[in-house]
Amino acid sequence: MSVQQATLQSLKAGRRALWRQRLAENWRVFRGNLLGKIGLSLLVMFGLMAGLSYIPPLIDPMYHPMTGVDPLVVKSTGPSLTHWLGTDFMGRDILSQLLAGARVAFMVGVSAAFMSVVLGTAVGMTAGYLGKTTDTLLMRLADMIMVLPTLLVVLMLAALFGQLSIWMIVLMIALFRWPGVSRVIRAQTLSLKQRPFIDAARVAGASHTRIIFRHIMPNVLPLAFLYMTFRVTSAIVIEAGLAFLGFGDPGTVSWGMMLQWVWKTGHMFTAPYWLLPPGICISLITLSFYMLGRAMDEVLDPRLRDETQAG
Amino acid sequence: MSQSHKDILKLEGVSKFYRTRGNRYRRGGGTVVALSRVNLSLRPGEIFGLVGESGSGKTTAGRLVVRLEEPDEGRITLDGVDITHLKGGGLRDYRRKVQMVFQDPYQSLNPQMTIADAVAEPLITNKVGDPADRLERVLGVLDTAGLSPAEDFIYRFPHQLSGGQRQRVAIARAIVLEPSLLVADEPTSMLDASYSAQIFEILQGVRDQMGATIIFITHSMAAARYLCDRIAVIYHGHLVEQGPAEAVINSPSHPYTKALIDATPKFGRCEGVPTYGTYLPAPRPAGEQAGCPFFQRCALAERLLCSATYPEWRQVAGEQVCLCHFAAEGGQSPPPPEECRLGG
Amino acid sequence: MALLKVENLSIGYRTAGGMLKAVDGVNLSLEEGRSLGLVGESGCGKTTIGMALMGLLPPNGSITGGRIVLDGVEISALDEEELRKVRWSQVAMIFQAAMNALNPVIRVSAQMTEAIRTHRPDMDEQAIMQRVEGLFNLVGLPLERLHDFPHQYSGGMKQRAIIAMALALNPKLIIADEPTTALDVIVQDQILKETKVLQEQFDIGIIFISHDISIVAEVCHDIGVMYAGQLVEAGPAQEVFFNSKHPYTRALVGSFPTLAGPKSKLTPIPGEPPNLIGAIPGCRFCDRCPKDTASCKLEPPKWQEINERHWVLCDHC
Numbered sequence: 023m024s025v026q027q028a029t030l031q032s033l034k035a036g037r038r039a040l041w042r043q044r045l046a047e048n049w050r051v052f053r054g055n056l057l058g059k060i061g062l063s064l065l066v067m068f069g070l071m072a073g074l075s076y077i078p079p080l081i082d083p084m085y086h087p088m089t090g091v092d093p094l095v096v097k098s099t100g101p102s103l104t105h106w107l108g109t110d111f112m113g114r115d116i117l118s119q120l121l122a123g124a125r126v127a128f129m130v131g132v133s134a135a136f137m138s139v140v141l142g143t144a145v146g147m148t149a150g151y152l153g154k155t156t157d158t159l160l161m162r163l164a165d166m167i168m169v170l171p172t173l174l175v176v177l178m179l180a181a182l183f184g185q186l187s188i189w190m191i192v193l194m195i196a197l198f199r200w201p202g203v204s205r206v207i208r209a210q211t212l213s214l215k216q217r218p219f220i221d222a223a224r225v226a227g228a229s230h231t232r233i234i235f236r237h238i239m240p241n242v243l244p245l246a247f248l249y250m251t252f253r254v255t256s257a258i259v260i261e262a263g264l265a266f267l268g269f270g271d272p273g274t275v276s277w278g279m280m281l282q283w284v285w286k287t288g289h290m291f292t293a294p295y296w297l298l299p300p301g302i303c304i305s306l307i308t309l310s311f312y313m314l315g316r317a318m319d320e321v322l323d324p325r326l327r328d329e330t331q332a333g
Numbered sequence: 334m335s336q337s338h339k340d341i342l343k344l345e346g347v348s349k350f351y352r353t354r355g356n357r358y359r360r361g362g363g364t365v366v367a368l369s370r371v372n373l374s375l376r377p378g379e380i381f382g383l384v385g386e387s388g389s390g391k392t393t394a395g396r397l398v399v400r401l402e403e404p405d406e407g408r409i410t411l412d413g414v415d416i417t418h419l420k421g422g423g424l425r426d427y428r429r430k431v432q433m434v435f436q437d438p439y440q441s442l443n444p445q446m447t448i449a450d451a452v453a454e455p456l457i458t459n460k461v462g463d464p465a466d467r468l469e470r471v472l473g474v475l476d477t478a479g480l481s482p483a484e485d486f487i488y489r490f491p492h493q494l495s496g497g498q499r500q501r502v503a504i505a506r507a508i509v510l511e512p513s514l515l516v517a518d519e520p521t522s523m524l525d526a527s528y529s530a531q532i533f534e535i536l537q538g539v540r541d542q543m544g545a546t547i548i549f550i551t552h553s554m555a556a557a558r559y560l561c562d563r564i565a566v567i568y569h570g571h572l573v574e575q576g577p578a579e580a581v582i583n584s585p586s587h588p589y590t591k592a593l594i595d596a597t598p599k600f601g602r603c604e605g606v607p608t609y610g611t612y613l614p615a616p617r618p619a620g621e622q623a624g625c626p627f628f629q630r631c632a633l634a635e636r637l638l639c640s641a642t643y644p645e646w647r648q649v650a651g652e653q654v655c656l657c658h659f660a661a662e663g664g665q666s667p668p669p670p671e672e673c674r675l676g677g
Numbered sequence: 678m679a680l681l682k683v684e685n686l687s688i689g690y691r692t693a694g695g696m697l698k699a700v701d702g703v704n705l706s707l708e709e710g711r712s713l714g715l716v717g718e719s720g721c722g723k724t725t726i727g728m729a730l731m732g733l734l735p736p737n738g739s740i741t742g743g744r745i746v747l748d749g750v751e752i753s754a755l756d757e758e759e760l761r762k763v764r765w766s767q768v769a770m771i772f773q774a775a776m777n778a779l780n781p782v783i784r785v786s787a788q789m790t791e792a793i794r795t796h797r798p799d800m801d802e803q804a805i806m807q808r809v810e811g812l813f814n815l816v817g818l819p820l821e822r823l824h825d826f827p828h829q830y831s832g833g834m835k836q837r838a839i840i841a842m843a844l845a846l847n848p849k850l851i852i853a854d855e856p857t858t859a860l861d862v863i864v865q866d867q868i869l870k871e872t873k874v875l876q877e878q879f880d881i882g883i884i885f886i887s888h889d890i891s892i893v894a895e896v897c898h899d900i901g902v903m904y905a906g907q908l909v910e911a912g913p914a915q916e917v918f919f920n921s922k923h924p925y926t927r928a929l930v931g932s933f934p935t936l937a938g939p940k941s942k943l944t945p946i947p948g949e950p951p952n953l954i955g956a957i958p959g960c961r962f963c964d965r966c967p968k969d970t971a972s973c974k975l976e977p978p979k980w981q982e983i984n985e986r987h988w989v990l991c992d993h994c
Contacts, residue, residue, distance in 0.1 A: 029472070029484075030465045033449060036488040040447065218441040225399050225433045226506065227425050227458035236454075240445040386861040495949055496719070525718045526889040530932040530945035552862050559934035559943065582936060596866035597936050600894040600918065606937045612863060614817070 051321045058317020064310035068124050068303075075121035085115050087122040087275040098287070100295050108295040111287040116280075120299050123277040127258050127307055130192055130276070134257035137196035139250040142203025147242065149204065150211025151234055161208065164201035172198040173263055180269035188271040191264060195257045203249050210242050244322045251315035255308040262304050277304050340374040341546050342398065342514055347371045347407035349393050349570075367393040369570045369626075370407070375514070380540055380547045382561030382578060384554060384593065390570040391550045392436070395516045398548065399433045400424060411514070429459055432507040433516040437523045438499035442491040448475075449487035452506045459510060470509055477542070478505035478535055497528035501535065508539055515539060516548045521556070533560050554597050558582045563652070566590045571626040576653030586655040588612070588631045625658070633659060680849055680882045681707040681730075685743035686753075688725050688734065695954045699725040701906040702743070707899075709849065710880035712873075714893030714914070716929065717903035718950060723886045727852045729753075730884065731770050732760040748849060766796050769843035771836075771853040778839055779827040785838055786823045793845050812841040817871060833864035840872065847879070854886040869896050890929045894918045899986075902926045905950050905961040912987030922983050922994040924966045960991070968993045 052058050078085035084092045092105065095113035099105065107116040149160040176194045180186050186194070214220065215238070223237050264270050265278025266285070277300035284290060284297045349368040368390045375381050385391040396402045397409065400419060408417045416427050432455070435441035442451055452471045456462060462470070475483035478501040491499055500520055507515055517536060521529040537560065539545050551557050557564045558578050565575040566589060574587040585591045591609035599606055616629040620640025625631070628639045638658055647660040688700040700722040707713050715723040728734050730745060732752060745752045747767060755763065772778045780788060789809045793800065800808070813820055816837040827835060836856060843851050853872070857865040873896055876883050887893050893900055893914075900917040902910040902925065910923040921927045931944040948965040951957055960966070963973040970993065978992045 027465060030468055032484075033468055033487065037447065037449075040488045040490075218435045218437060219443045221396075221401055222433070222435055222441045222503070222506070223443070223454065224401060225428060226455040227428045228454065229458065232458060236446075237443050241443070386863065498949070526891075527718055527929055527932050527946050529934075530943035533934075533943060534945050553934075554862075555934040555936050558936060559940060592863055594936065596863040598866075598889075598891040598895045599936060600891055600914075614867065615819075 048321050052317055055317040055320050057313040058320065061310040061313030061317060064306055065314060068128070068307050068310070071121050071124035072128050075118070075125045078115065078118035078121065084113075085118045087114065087119040088273070090114060090118070098289055098293050098296060100293075107299055108293070110280075110283060110296060111289065116296055116299065119275050119280055120277070120303065122275040123280060123300060123303065124307075126188070126274055126276040127261075127303075130188065130195075130261045131254040131258040131307075131311070134192045134195040134199070134261075135250045135253035137192070138199040138253055138257075139203050139246050141196065142200035142249070143207050143242065143246045145200065146204035146207025147211050147234060147238060150208040151215060151230075151238065157208075160204070164204050167198060168201040168205075170198065173260055176260070176264060177267065177269055180264070185272055186269065188261075188274045188276075191261055191271065192257075195260050199253060199256060203246065203253065206249060207242050207246060210245055211238055214238050214241050248315060248318050248322060251311050251318060254311045255315075258304065258308055258311075277301075339376060341377045341412060342373075342375040342548075343410045344371055344373040344394075344398075345408050345410075347394075347397060347404045347409060349390070349397060349402065350405050366570045368397070368404075371567075371570075371572055373565060373572070373575075375546055375548065377513075377546055378540065378544055379562040380536070380549055380560055382557035382564035383548060383550045383567060384552065384557050384564055385567035386552055388569070389567045391567050392518055393570075394567070395433065395518045395548060395550050398514070398516050399431050400427065401433075425459070429455075429510050430512050431514045431516070432510065432512040433518065434500070434503050434507045434520045436519040438496055438503050439491075439523065441503050442499060444491055446490075447487065448489050448491070448494075448502055451491075451502060452487075452509055455506060455510045461510070471505075474505040474509045475502070477508065477538065478502070479531060480505065496524045497531060500524060500528070500532060504532070504535055504539070508543065508545070511543055512545060514546045514548070516550070518550045519552065520549075522552065529556065536560065554582060554593050566593065569626050572656065573627065574653070574655045574657075576649070577651070580650060580653045584650070584653075585609070586649045586653065586660045587627075587657050588633050589627050590655075592630070625656075627657075635659075679706040680709045680711075680748060681705070681884075682746040683726070683730075683743070684746070686726070686729065686740065686745060687742035688722070688729055688738060689741045690735075691737045691739075692954065697954050698741075698906055699738070699953060700729070703903075703906075703908050705901060705908070705911075707850070707882045707884065709882055710876070711899065712876060712883040712885055712897040713899045713901060714885045714887065714890075714897035715901050715903055716887060716890045716893050718888060720950060720953075721903040722906040723903050724854055727770065727854045727884065727886050730850070730852055731764055731768055732757075733764075733770075762796075765792065765848065766846045767848055768850045768852065769846070769848040771839055771843050771851065771856045779835060781827050784824050784826055785830070788827075789838075789842055789845060792842055796846050808845065809841075812844055815844065815875065816841045831864075832860050833868065836860060836864075836868055837871075840868070840875075844875065844879070844881075848881065850882045850884070851876075852884045852886070855888070856885075857892070858887075865892075872896065889933070890918070890926075891933050891935075902929065905957075906953055907961060907990065909962065909990045910988065912984070916984060916987045920983070920987070922981075922987075922989040923962075923991050924968055924994075925962050926989075928965075 079090065084090040092109060092113040092115070095109050098109060098111045100108045102108065105115050105117065107120065109115055145160050145164065149157040172195065175198065176191070179194065220233060220237060223233050228236070261276060262278030265276050266281045268282055270276060270279050270282070280300040284293065289296055347368060348370055351365045351367055353363050353365055371394065383391045383394060393402070397404050400416065404417060408415055410416065411427065411430065419427055449471055452474060453467050456467045456470060461467065471487065472483040475486055480486045480498060480501050494502065521532050536547060536549065540547055549557070549560055561578040563576065564578045564581050566573050566581070566587065568589045574581060574585065574590045581590060582594065585594055588611035592612035594606065595609050595612065611632045613630050613632050620628040623643055624640040625634065625644050628634050631639065644656050644658045646654050646656055649655050649660055683703060683705040686700055686703045687698065690697040690699055703726065705713065715726065717723050725738065729740060730752070732755065740753050744754070750763070752763060779785065786809060789812070790805050793805050793808060810820060813823055818834060818837050818841065830838065857868055860868065869892065885893055885897050897914055899912065900914050901908050902917065902923065904925050910917055910921065910926045917926060918930060921930050928944055928946040932946060934943060946965055951961055951964065959974040959976055960978045963969045966973070973992070978990050980988050980990050981994060982988055
């Protein structure tokens with residue numbers, strides 16, 4: 023191995039150490055934030071629930087959240103030893119439904135948020151960087167979508183095409199929720215574009231692609247990530263709303279679905295053990311993602327402050 | 334000028350206008366002249382100073398040279414090749430030869446990029462060498478730019494460095510391709526005075542060791558005198574005086590050059606620098622569009638002539654030329670007769 | 678009696694990495710009508726001292742030792758309410774970023790009358806207006822621009838307006854923190870000269886904070902050179918500039934180019950100032966000092982009197 027190769031190796035090692043150090047620093051700030059800690063512990067709890075959701079059906083087929091029916095139960099019953107949270111109107115276990123609901127919530131929330139943020143970031147960066155006609159067209163499109171009431175439109179589509187699968191719902195949410203992100207990312211891109219380091223990159227011979235991916239993107243990604251945590255919240259709420267109104271995926275057990283079953287079978291005021299758990303879970307998971315987002319805000323902020331203060 | 338064929342960079346009649354958009358207070362758009370018919374030629378291996386205040390167009394001139402902007406009129410040639418409207422691949426090749434150091438080191442480095450990545454960027458975009466070669470060159474230029482041991486700096490982010498260090502990183506990045514022309518846009522104005530000397534030393538080293546030609550843009554006459562071989566003074570987009578640095582500063586001819594010298598702090602080691610008093614503290618009403626650009630502030634202006642007629646370039650001494658009706662050989666403009674002079 | 682006495686002043690900032698000693702044992706004194714220039718690199722503590730004199734330290738900063746006495750009153754012991762009375766009426770400040778010190782949506786005249794009205798409830802509107810017009814004349818601003826908004830002013834005019842506001846209540850002391858850094862050379866020169874004239878006219882004490890020793894030397898009677906939170910050399914401007922003793926002062930004087938004289942090589946100062954978190958046993962400059970000896974690193978240097986009123990903090994001068 024030549025000396026050059028050795029230095030190169032050490033450069034790579036140094037770069038890794040640098041990122042570790044950066045991560046550690048961010049983690050330190052995050053840990054100092056109470057909201058973030060609460061949010062993160064709640065999310066860990068929901069994550070555990072989602073993970074545990076695979077276990078009950080293995081114990082006994084009657085614990086399958088969708089199809090498992092306790093043959094001894096014919097109506098909704100309260101908590102007992104065999105059904106810790108009770109059963110629903112046809113004897114399905116509420117706890118295993120609740121666990122399965124956590125899995126669905128994560129799946130819907132994260133994937134819809136991820137898709138909308140990716141789309142929003144791509145559109146926002148393109149519009150901001152290219153400017154002119156492209157900017158106008160993309161932003162007018164964003165405006166048009168932004169003013170559409172997501173829930174109402176998805177409801178209408180669901181009514182038109184019959185029941186929608188959970189993935190269709192995810193896609194819909196993503197398609198309707200990107201404009202907000204793209205506005206923020208566009209604004210950020212516009213201000214970055216004016217910064218001298220972009221001029222410096224141009225003088226260094228960087229192509230547009232390189233400027234977008236190497237210079238602008240790393241500077242907007244933290245913001246995009248921040249927006250993702252907030253978007254998760256709204257995606258979960260929209261899915262729950264759809265399901266509660268009866269337009270959810272009938273093949274999936276989500277918390278919104280559970281609420282719909284409570285309501286449809288008239289147990290709203292008679293079975294708190296059935297009504298409360300999914301309701302509390304929806305509120306808590308949206309709250310925890312929100313708190314996480316607030317903490318991320320803190321984490322991203324000091325670095326920005328750091329930069330300006332040095333000047 | 335006899336050796337014009339040897340000039341590395343030539344600006345011929347270069348103008349740049351900015352269109353301002355109207356707003357609620359000022360209806361309609363207007364045009365701001367950033368540069369007006371500028372002629373410049375640079376000789377290989379010299380440090381050429383462009384001196385002026387903010388808004389004088391000196392930065393615009395620098396940005397035109399590195400082609401961050403395109404001139405509206407005139408033409409720019411490097412080694413005889415017209416680069417005024419280069420695009421695409423041609424522009425990329427051009428930028429291998431012409432690099433720039435920006436004014437504000439707090440803004441000109443990407444906060445998300447390590448020093449190693451920032452300095453290596455010109456090499457990567459121009460596909461020079463393999464990663465190992467590139468690293469070696471990066472370490473080399475960091476050393477040239479006075480950041481040693483270079484290994485200590487490459488893993489850091491810009492916000493972990495002081496302003497002086499950042500500016501040295503910016504210089505390293507600009508010289509890593511060994512350009513033949515370097516534009517340094519007020520590289521010390523955002524830094525503590527104590528860092529300036531370091532930056533000057535590095536720039537001199539770049540010229541002496543790499544043979545690069547440097548355009549040094551500054552507002553400081555003293556810095557220009559220290560660093561430059563020749564200087565040009567620019568006022569509101571118009572060049573007003575040009576010549577060897579020593580000559581222009583010791584015997585300035587244009588009233589604006591004199592005003593700049595008056596304004597430089599002279600405490601210590603400046604005995605014998607006269608006070609010229611050529612700058613009107615309050616501007617007089619504007620003259621005609623075609624008049625002398627300095628008319629409003631010039632204490633020596635003669636109303637009829639200066640407000641209406643654009644001056645011609647006059648040779649003052651040797652290579653020193655001046656854009657003033659009253660410039661005369663010998664370096665001093667004779668004061669106009671008392672009755673023609675305007676009150677302040 | 679001195680107008681201002683700063684005795685053994687220490688100021689610390691609480692940071693994530695620990696206590697940062699921004700100012701460490703600084704002594705200053707200023708007579709009425711004199712001007713003192715504080716010079717040093719960014720981070721040397723000069724702005725922190727200015728803020729402390731105004732009682733405007735940021736929330737994570739505090740005076741950890743020593744005292745500030747202005748005109749017989751110990752400022753460092755006052756509470757916020759008492760400080761507010763002292764501020765502007767006795768000590769005024771001209772900030773580094775003067776452009777931002779004016780409220781962009783309020784007319785200049787209104788901002789100036791407001792400043793006077795809050796501190797001088799006894800003055801009637803007409804008297805206040807007369808005062809404002811007088812100030813405008815004083816700093817060379819045209820009266821017809823009195824009712825403009827700040828954004829209609831040029832940089833130099835804004836700085837003049839700020840100076841007028843600083844003078845409004847006849848303060849005994851003005852702290853000028855890099856007042857001309859953002860201005861063009863010609864305007865800078867005009868403002869410096871006018872400041873000097875006003876100071877002599879009204880017998881105001883000025884503390885002039887700058888990183889540029891050539892400007893300070895031109896404007897001030899005395900110079901204090903600061904390095905890494907300490908004062909390292911102090912004395913009359915002529916003395917400190919032409920007869921500098923401390924290696925840092927010499928480097929500062931030798932590091933800026935001049936308009937005349939031989940084009941001697943400038944002397945750049947190598948290295949960077951030390952980190953002020955944690956204890957520094959010896960001399961703070963020794964890492965960058967050409968005279969560095971073994972004892973410098975271990976023992977803190979002592980003050981030496983070079984001449985009358987010219988002091989230096991170095992054992993080898």
